[in-house]
Amino acid sequence: xxxxxxxxxxxxxxxxxxxxxxxxxxxxxxxxxxxxxxxxxxxxxxxxxxxxxxxxxxxxxxxxxxxxxxxxxxxxxxxxxxxxxxxxxxxxxxxxxxxxxxxxxxxxxxxxxxxxxxxxxxxxxxxxxxxxxxxxxxxxxxxxxxxxxxxxxxxxxxxxxxxxxxxxxxxxxxxxxxxxxxxxxxxxxxxxxxxxxxxxxxxxxxxxxxxxxxxxxxxxxxxxxxxxxxxxxxxxxxxxxxxxxxxxxxxxxxxxxxxxxxxxxxxxxxxxxxxxxxxxxxxxxxxxxxxxxxxxxxxxxxx
Numbered sequence: 001x002x003x004x005x006x007x008x009x010x011x012x013x014x015x016x017x018x019x020x021x022x023x024x025x026x027x028x029x030x031x032x033x034x035x036x037x038x039x040x041x042x043x044x045x046x047x048x049x050x051x052x053x054x055x056x057x058x059x060x061x062x063x064x065x066x067x068x069x070x071x072x073x074x075x076x077x078x079x080x081x082x083x084x085x086x087x088x089x090x091x092x093x094x095x096x097x098x099x100x101x102x103x104x105x106x107x108x109x110x111x112x113x114x115x116x117x118x119x120x121x122x123x124x125x126x127x128x129x130x131x132x133x134x135x136x137x138x139x140x141x142x143x144x145x146x147x148x149x150x151x152x153x154x155x156x157x158x159x160x161x162x163x164x165x166x167x168x169x170x171x172x173x174x175x176x177x178x179x180x181x182x183x184x185x186x187x188x189x190x191x192x193x194x195x196x197x198x199x200x201x202x203x204x205x206x207x208x209x210x211x212x213x214x215x216x217x218x219x220x221x222x223x224x225x226x227x228x229x230x231x232x233x234x235x236x237x238x239x240x241x242x243x244x245x246x247x248x249x250x251x252x253x254x255x256x257x258x259x260x261x262x263x264x265x266x267x268x269x270x271x272x273x274x275x276x277x278x279x280x281x282x283x284x285x286x287x288x289x290x291x292x293x294x295x296x297x298x299x300x301x302x303x
Contacts, residue, residue, distance in 0.1 A: 001020050001028060001029060001229075002023075002028060003021050003022065003023025003028065003051065003054065004021065004023065004051075004056045004057065004058075005020065005021050006018055006019070006020045006035075006057075006058045006061045006062070006192040006223070007019055007020075007229075009034075009177075009224070009230045010223075011222050011230045011231075011232065012175070012176060012177065012221040012222040012232065013155075013174075013175055013176040013177070013221055013222070014175045014176075014177055014222055014229075014230065015175065016036060016038055016152075016153065016175075017034060017035075017036055017037070017177075017224075018034070018035045018037070018058065018061075018062050018174075019033065019034045019035070019058075019224075019229060020032065020033050020035070020046040020054055020055060020058035020061075021054065021228075021232070022048070022051055022054050023051045023054060023056070024047060024048055024050075024051075024080060024123070024127070025124060025127045025280075025284045026127060026281065026284070027279075027280040027281050027284045028279075029188070029189060029190060029228045029229070029279060029280075030227055030228055030280060030284070031047055031080060031226065031228065032045070032225065032226055032227070032229055033045050033046060033047050033055050033058065033226075034055075034179060034224060034226050035058055035059055035062050035064070035082075036150065036153060036172070037062050037063070037064060037251075038148040038150035038151055038152055038153040039150060039151025039152045039153075040070040040071060040149070040151050041059075041064050041068050041069050041070060041071070041150075042069070042070065042071035042072070042073055042148070042150055042153075042155065042185050043055070043059070043069060043071070043072050043073065043076055043088060043092075043095075044073045044074075044075065044170060044179045044224075045073075045081045045082075045181075045226050046072065046074055046081065046083065046084030046085045046087075046088050046156075047080070047081075047083060047084045047270060048083035048127065048128050048129070048173070049079070049083035049084040049086075049087055049088060049128065049130075049131050049132070050083075050127060050128060050129045052084050052087045052088070052129075055084055055088060056088070056091055056134070060131060061182055063093040063118060064293065066091045066092045066093075067092070067093065068094070068096055069088075069092040069094065069095045070094060070095055070096070070150070071095060071096065071098060071148055071150065071155075071190060072085060072088050072089060072095045072096070072097045072098070073097075073098045073099070073148065073155060073165070073170060074097070074099045074103070074149060075097075075099075075102035075167060075168055075169065075170065075180075075181030075182075075226065076099070076100065076163070076164050076166045076167035076168065076181055076182075077100075077106045077107060077113060077163060077164075077166050078113075078117070078129060078182075078199075079097060079110075079113055079114070079128060080226075081115045081181065081226060082099065082103070082107060082113075082131070083128065083129070083131045084131075085097055085099075085107055085131070085132075085134050086107070086110075086132025086133050086134045086288050087131075087132050088280055089132075089134050090132065091133070092245040095138075096138055096139070096140045097134050097138050097139050097140065098142050098148055099139075099140075099141075099144050099166070099168070100141070100143070100159065100166040100167065100168045100277040101143055102165055102166040103141060103166035104139050104140075106143045106166075107133070107134040107139060108133055108134060108135075108136045108139060109133060110130075110131040110132075110133060113131065114130065114209050116201070118199075119200070119201075119202050120201070120291060120294075120295075121287070121291060122287065122290070123287065123292070124141055124284070124287045124291075129254065133295055140145065142157045142168060142169075142180045142252050143157070143159065144157060144158060144159035145157065147273070148170075151213045152174065153172055153174045153175070154173065154174070155171070155172060155179075156170065156171040156172075156173065157169075157170065158170075158171060158218070158248065160181060160183040160201060160211040160214060160284055161202075161204075161207055161211070162183065162203070162204055162205075162206075162207035162208025162209070162210060163181065163182040163183060163197065163199075163202070163203060163208060163211070164182075164202045164203075165202055167181050167182065167183065167185050167211075168181065169211075169214070171218050171220065175222065176220055176222065177220050177221065177222040177224050177230070178215060178216070178218055178220040178222075178223060179224045179226070180223050180224060180225050180226070182197045182214060182226065182227070183208070183211040183212070183214070183215060183227060184212070184223055184225065184236065184237060184240055185197055185240040185243065185244065186225070186228070187223070187225040187227065187228060187229065187236070188228070188276065188279055189228060189229050189231070190279045191275055191276070191279065193239070194236060194239050194240045194243050195243070195276070195288075196240075196243055196244050196292060197227070197260050197292060198244070198245040198247065198248070198292045198295040198296050198299070199291050199292060199294075199295040200256055200294050200295040200298045201293070201295070201298055203295040203296065203299050203303075204299060205244065205245070205248050208244060208260055209241060209244070212237050212240060212241050213260040214236055215233075216237055216238065220233055221231075221233060223236060223294045224231035247292075247296070248296050248299070248300075250268075251264065251268070251293055251296040251297065251300070252296070252300055254267055254268070255297065255300065256265070261291075261294075261297050264293060264297065265290050265293045265294060265297075267292075268290070268293050269286045269289050269290050272285050272289050273285075
């Protein structure tokens, strides 16, 4: 799958659902945006804003006009999920933008989002574009238990704050599927495995494990990863629980041995998996690792 490719989701019970590879970070199979061709069509997540035309073109490929889109639903306001919200809202005049209530002010005024993203992603900022504000009268605040009615589908809101306090996951019962945001980790389809995601500054292991339990309770047939693509739930939640727990333990142990946080970051960056480099490219793989190490170190500091 290449940047701009649109694929129908036929896995499990899914219908009316498509996703586009946004070419995020110039890496294939990393960033997905979903288009749900419901009675009230919706877009779930929006990418980073760069290569926004891929999202707009995907809507047309599905057979929907931008005027027909009714719902734009970023799972959280990290810019790799919500950076395109303002661009999409401008081109979809009949759509409201739904996200968790904590995130709403940041979509209206993205200045602090930009500042925080630059601090978290370092030189990966080169792949971003400055986000466009979403008009306040177009924003709709969500909280746990809310439902977005799409007619023949609905998006049930579950708060999942382990990755970030403004993260929610969307359950689509008609498709027996969940849009996972980052609550189930990063799925690498080429390697058929889960990678951890633990970015600064709000990653919290215990709450992230609670989010995995929330997904278990929903018990969907299909997980719809923003990073990247659909996958049968099967044993993936158990796998991610193990991967995430062991990842935090590894960083904690290496900090005890090295005693210097920069050395800890360098250790893991130098030891990245060559198979992952073959998928994402060297720059993204090493930058992702560095960011995730810093997130764990921040979590350990708070403990």
